[in-house]
Amino acid sequence: MSQNENIFLSVTEVQQRIIDNTKAVDGVEQVDIRHALGRILAADIIAAFNTPPCDNSGMDGYAFRSKDINENQETLSLKIVGQSFAGHPYSGRIAAGEAIRIMTGAQVADDVDTVVMQEHTETPDDATLLITTIPKPLANVRKAGDDLRTGQTFLSKGKKLSPTDLAFLATQGIAEVKVHRKLRVAFFSTGDELRSIGETLGEGDIYDSNRYSIYGLLKNMDIDIIDMGVIKDERQAIEEAFISAANIADAVITSGGVSVGDADFVKETLEKLGRINFWKISMKPGKPLAFGTLGNSLFFGLPGNPVSVIATFYQFVQPALKRMKGQDAVLPMLIKARTTELLKKRPGRTDFQRGIFEQAENGELTVRNAGTQASHVLTAMSRANCFIVIPADSGSIEVGEMVNVQPFEGLIG
Ligand code: AMP
Numbered sequence: 224m225s226q227n228e229n230i231f232l233s234v235t236e237v238q239q240r241i242i243d244n245t246k247a248v249d250g251v252e253q254v255d256i257r258h259a260l261g262r263i264l265a266a267d268i269i270a271a272f273n274t275p276p277c278d279n280s281g282m283d284g285y286a287f288r289s290k291d292i293n294e295n296q297e298t299l300s301l302k303i304v305g306q307s308f309a310g311h312p313y314s315g316r317i318a319a320g321e322a323i324r325i326m327t328g329a330q331v332a333d334d335v336d337t338v339v340m341q342e343h344t345e346t347p348d349d350a351t352l353l354i355t356t357i358p359k360p361l362a363n364v365r366k367a368g369d370d371l372r373t374g375q376t377f378l379s380k381g382k383k384l385s386p387t388d389l390a391f392l393a394t395q396g397i398a399e400v401k402v403h404r405k406l407r408v409a410f411f412s413t414g415d416e417l418r419s420i421g422e423t424l425g426e427g428d429i430y431d432s433n434r435y436s437i438y439g440l441l442k443n444m445d446i447d448i449i450d451m452g453v454i455k456d457e458r459q460a461i462e463e464a465f466i467s468a469a470n471i472a473d474a475v476i477t478s479g480g481v482s483v484g485d486a487d488f489v490k491e492t493l494e495k496l497g498r499i500n501f502w503k504i505s506m507k508p509g510k511p512l513a514f515g516t517l518g519n520s521l522f523f524g525l526p527g528n529p530v531s532v533i534a535t536f537y538q539f540v541q542p543a544l545k546r547m548k549g550q551d552a553v554l555p556m557l558i559k560a561r562t563t564e565l566l567k568k569r570p571g572r573t574d575f576q577r578g579i580f581e582q583a584e585n586g587e588l589t590v591r592n593a594g595t596q597a598s599h600v601l602t603a604m605s606r607a608n609c610f611i612v613i614p615a616d617s618g619s620i621e622v623g624e625m626v627n628v629q630p631f632e633g634l635i636g
């Protein structure tokens with residue numbers, strides 16, 4: 224990691240540098256599958272047996288042997304000899320010319336191989352089945368191992384476990400899995416103008432809001448948080464805060480005090496205590512970002528403006544924290560949408576404009592401006608459900624053009 228204060232780096236370059244310098248934390252824990260929801264799998268999971276374990280019916284109907292089908296006949300008459308219900312298999316044999324009543328999920332014994340759905344049959348009497356529409360041989364039977372074969376890796380380490388995955392584990396009778404331990408992240412705000420909720424605002428003061436966006440962003444990632452409050456722009460206070468944060472957390476996040484020309488001591492203290500890069504990023508909002516290591520923890524110094532904090536968190540902090548959690552897919556997703564408004568921009572930096580995307584009546588995704596695009600304005604950020612990502616070299620985007628949209632985490636996927 225080299226340090227150069229005069230060069231602007233692109234968003235993707237910084238993302239890559241951060242990811243390259245980040246690895247999964249040590250430590251796994253064995254948890255009950257219910258507690259594994261949303262956690263990151265730490266070991267591959269292998270199927271111990273076929274699922275489904277046996278051939279079974281995909282329909283309510285009648286099971287019989289495909290050999291009984293005569294292609295020249297329009298209907299087929301068979302003798303009903305028994306029944307197979309889910310959990311109550313038929314125990315007898317089924318000879319040529321015979322059928323059994325069968326329900327969805329009930330076992331299909333090996334001497335029958337085809338199921339006709341109930342709607343394609345008539346039963347003139349209890350023992351007689353008349354098939355009025357003859358199914359294709361092997362129809363409506365779900366084969367053993369259709370879903371998983373013995374020995375197959377069906378969930379890979381690095382996967383974030385979804386509700387479906389819990390069901391998937393349950394089909395194999397798996398009660399517990401190994402997941403990466405939870406991350407602990409400490410954060411604090413810096414600035415003499417900042418007051419905490421409950422305090423009275425003096426002349427020129429503002430309430431510390433970044434501490435709450437960062438809290439929410441981390442909570443949404445299922446991270447254990449250590450909120451260290453507001454630290455004054457005083458050398459001693461800042462140094463002590465950094466040292467104690469680095470001692471207890473896997474990562475430390477601060478906001479404010481990393482701009483060039485900042486009068487505070489954040490930079491100085493970091494240079495003394497850690498291996499930190501101060502980058503200028505060609506993005507709007509955003510720009511200054513400090514990244515590196517502080518003791519054994521990773522450090523992110525985010526800009527102070529409330530919208531910049533959220534934008535830089537999504538682009539840089541979130542991918543790194545996902546990587547630290549052991550997750551494989553880490554970068555935010557981009558989708559295409561058609562803009563219904565002029566999106567003003569000057570060529571130069573990559574814009575992360577606050578947008579509202581929605582589905583138009585014709586099914587197409589459209590996007591529009593969420594309001595005033597300034598990095599201290601939370602109104603548009605609060606209304607927005609996405610960033611509209613406009614490349615650095617692009618100018619304004621005309622109505623009707625396609626743009627890249629980055630939905631906020633949790634909205635999709
Ligand atoms: P700085 O990067 O410290 O120069 O801060 C840039 C701007 O963000 C200034 O207007 C600060 O007052 C504001 N700011 C910094 N930290 C916070 C915070 N925790 N909550 C709200 N605004 C902040």
Ligand code: MG
Pocket residue numbers: 413414415479480485487527
């Ligand atoms: Mg400041």
